[in-house]
Amino acid sequence: MSSTEQGTSSAAPAEPTTAPESAAAPEVPESFYYVHGKDKVVHKVSAGALQHSALIHGMISNLGYTEEQAKANPFPFENIDGDILQMVVDWCNQHKGKPTPPEDTNLPKQKEKLFDLVLAVNYLEIKELLTYCCKQVAMMVKGKSPEEIREIWMIPTDAEDEAAEKEAKKRAGKEAAGETAAAAGDAK
Amino acid sequence: MTEKDKNWCDMPAEVKLECIRNMELKERLSLRCTAKAENSLVDSQTMHFENFEISFYMGMPQFKLVENTEKIVTSRSIAFMQYILKIGIFENMKFFSENMNRENKGFVGFTGKISAKNISFTDSLMGIEKKDVLDVLERLGNGVESIKLDGNLGIHFALDDILAISHVQNARYCHFKFIHQPDTVWKIAKMWTENNSKIGSTVLVSTSVDGSFDEFHTHFADFIVSETSRRIRVRTNNPDHHILLERGSDEFLDEHFNPQFQFFRLMVISAEMKESEYDDNCKEWICMMHPDIFDEYDFDGDDDDDWD
Structure with missing residues (x-):
């Protein structure tokens, strides 16, 4: 990955003296956009790489930024950790303009990182990467019993769920009562 | 995050x-066992299975799921079977039928729709019961491609009820093995004519009762386009469609089987199809219904069928 992607060709291709039918169209210089996560580190990413993200692609289409405007206004993704955004940008760059392979073995094995990546990818609407991530999540529990799955994914039991719900209701009730009492006090 | x-x-x-x-x-x-919410999520998802096989022993059902020839589940639990039928989308379903509904509770008590592409009812000593077949066929959802009745379809097998089922009418391929009713072949052709079935629809029939060819001839006498001793081609209500009836026969069959034991292939063909385009290899299609019948036969030999 290159968070600051280099090597873009700014030089215009030489004009052919004749224009044979089979000649490729002159290359259009690639445009770049900028994104940052919670850590404010700005990543320069090509429009081609960002095609993977339906969310960003939509933003680009709607905003119609020039290169200068894009540089001055990086897309902020405050809900995504810097290292996770870095992973996403890496993946988009690696798969820019290429058909995605059936498997991706470079995804994080660490549970917390994987779930963070899943949420980020889901938010950014990167369909192919989400598919890989979901496969990886499913692999985490391969061959596991219900108890093991509950432990690995920290799934509360129904009883725990009910208790938490009761507690939340109780707390909400107390807060509402407190607010009512305060409002009554103010009125006096 | x-x-x-x-x-x-x-x-x-x-x-x-x-x-x-x-x-x-x-x-x-x-x-789905971890919590109620997960249970609902899991149950909302269908799952593809390659092979679902159900057999009945002393009236007790047992099913198994087979993937890539490897058995992944075997169970006698009715509740589990019902669950699998509910979530499953099956490539192949095989019923080893022996009076499935002994207690008249319907098909293993399952009342939902079954999603399966290829269905077969396989031989048993008792033969296939019409009710068993109807119970299953009536529960099928859309997308059925083939239906195989591989059992001993006795003289009382009510073909009319089976042919009235839309899945049978629309299946690309069906076969009726050992059906002992000479009216089978023309009834299938009649059903196709009435339903304007698609070109390529194919039904194979084997029987040990004589008369199928003659009955077909009699019922479609006014529609015959061409005929030989082994083929009859008839018009249908659709000017673009013809129906071709073929009788499978070769030296091996003539030598080893009672002449009453006969094989038929019925197909909806294009009215444009030329006779030179007919497929003369009857062994291939007979083997689709009776895979072991030519076991002792030399397939590589140069003894081609003697078609008219």
């Missing part, structure tokens, strides 16, 4: 569903 580590419970439902779609049966079953 926030201070607290994210986990399964933080995933949106659509992401969880995508993960579940990537799980095998065992993991799905485990996950």
